[in-house]
Amino acid sequence: MSLALKAFTESFTLAREFRISRGAKTQADVITVMVSDGSYFGWGESVPYGRYGESTDSVLEQLAQVAPKLAGVSDTEDLLTLLPAGAARNALDAALWDLKAKLTGKSVASLTNLRVNQRCYTAQTLSIDTPAGMQAQAEAIKNAPLIKIKLDEHDVLERLAAVHQASPQSRLIIDANEGWQADLLSALLPDMANLGVVLIEQPLAASADNELANINSPIILCADESCHVSSDIARLANYYQAVNIKLDKTGGLTEAIRTLHAARDHHLQVMVGCMVGSSLAMAPAYGLCADVQFVDLDGPLLVAKDRPDGFEFEQGRMTQPEPFLWGLPGQYGQQGLRELWQSR
Incomplete structure (x- = not known):
């Protein structure tokens, strides 16, 4: 299956300053990844973390390097050898699971044999x-x-x-x-x-x-x-x-x-x-x-x-309400993701 990938940064302003022992922040900078087979779209989000040597730039670079190799990805297990553990692999893994739910008509919970959590x-x-x-x-x-x-x-x-x-x-x-x-x-x-x-x-x-x-x-x-x-x-x-x-x-x-x-x-x-x-x-x-x-x-x-x-x-x-933004089968949200894809 031939897949295309887009990755970009988004920022979320925090409701209030968030302070931990190693510093404070007022916004969350995240990486959003989208994958598509041309008909369906899946997406995922991750947070690069400086404690582990990550930045938005380094994660985007990792994703850019792996994008040409997606043609050989038939399952999320393949990512375990293509990318190290971290934010880049997380966002792509999530996007692939979401896409798989759309393609198979099964929820991610069903695909992973995880117990449904209401x-x-x-x-x-x-x-x-x-x-x-x-x-x-x-x-x-x-x-x-x-x-x-x-x-x-x-x-x-x-x-x-x-x-x-x-x-x-x-x-x-x-x-x-x-x-x-x-x-x-x-x-x-x-x-x-x-x-x-x-x-x-x-x-x-x-x-x-x-x-x-x-x-x-x-x-x-x-x-x-x-x-x-x-x-x-x-x-x-x-x-x-x-x-x-x-x-x-x-x-x-x-x-x-x-x-x-x-x-x-x-x-x-x-x-x-x-x-x-x-x-x-x-x-x-x-x-x-x-x-x-x-x-x-x-x-x-x-x-x-x-x-x-x-x-x-x-x-x-x-x-988790219905409709929900990730991991469910069907066409819900696909038009919005198509528009997001086209805008990037």
């Missing part, structure tokens, strides 16, 4: 702020079942206590984005366990995973920056009780499914996570959510304006 509860993320500022953020989503709190090494317990006071019934996830040291983690664990924290993401630098072997944590420790693809899982099982699967790290849904199976085989809990992007970026990952313990796909809530026909959110409950 709805789930996603974490809602609070960016780093003063304790009062984070309390105000928590009050705005009060009674959310699951809240994710971005933290650096400063005022950890003060910020956490402020959020817990604002929403005492919520389960809390801490995301330090590699910003802590082992001694700080050890000192904080007893108090965090009493403040509703159920999971801590990547407290130490990825290069320091081995230091977790000496820490007996009452809270689930989850690998994020350390976890990319299925071959990472066996090593991480020595240090963590959970892993965060993000499609921009695995390089797409195809490898994400493999990573999910590997995590199960090693008795690890799983979080499905995301970078900051639109519903198009969340859509492939959503297919994994019926089989994981934690969902963190609130990217569309962080942008000021999502794409049309994206996910619906209500007090943390995430629902």
Whole structure:
């Protein structure tokens, strides 16, 4: 099958400044990929991440290099040898799955044998702020079942206590984005366990995973920056009780499914996570959510304006509406994608 590819950047203004331990941003710059056989169109979105040496320019260059080779691509498995894990492969993988749904008349859930997920509860993320500022953020989503709190090494317990006071019934996830040291983690664990924290993401630098072997944590420790693809899982099982699967790290849904199976085989809990992007970026990952313990796909809530026909959110409950922008069979959305294709 002969396929054509187009890749371009789009930017989404954020609803508010988003701050984590390694910096702040006010917009999400994403890569949109479209593929077509001349009659049908598929699309996908990814977020290049500087932490992994990516930029919009580098990802576009990767896609430009692989475009002439698409004639030899008969399945998304072929991408595993054409592109490394990362944002470029993720966007192309998603576009190919979407196109396959159109060509076969079957949903991506059916094509992948994933359980259909009608709805789930996603974490809602609070960016780093003063304790009062984070309390105000928590009050705005009060009674959310699951809240994710971005933290650096400063005022950890003060910020956490402020959020817990604002929403005492919520389960809390801490995301330090590699910003802590082992001694700080050890000192904080007893108090965090009493403040509703159920999971801590990547407290130490990825290069320091081995230091977790000496820490007996009452809270689930989850690998994020350390976890990319299925071959990472066996090593991480020595240090963590959970892993965060993000499609921009695995390089797409195809490898994400493999990573999910590997995590199960090693008795690890799983979080499905995301970078900051639109519903198009969340859509492939959503297919994994019926089989994981934690969902963190609130990217569309962080942008000021999502794409049309994206996910619906209500007090943390995430629902895929019909019609939907990705992964379903039929002609829905094809005219809009044709117009987008022609405009690029």
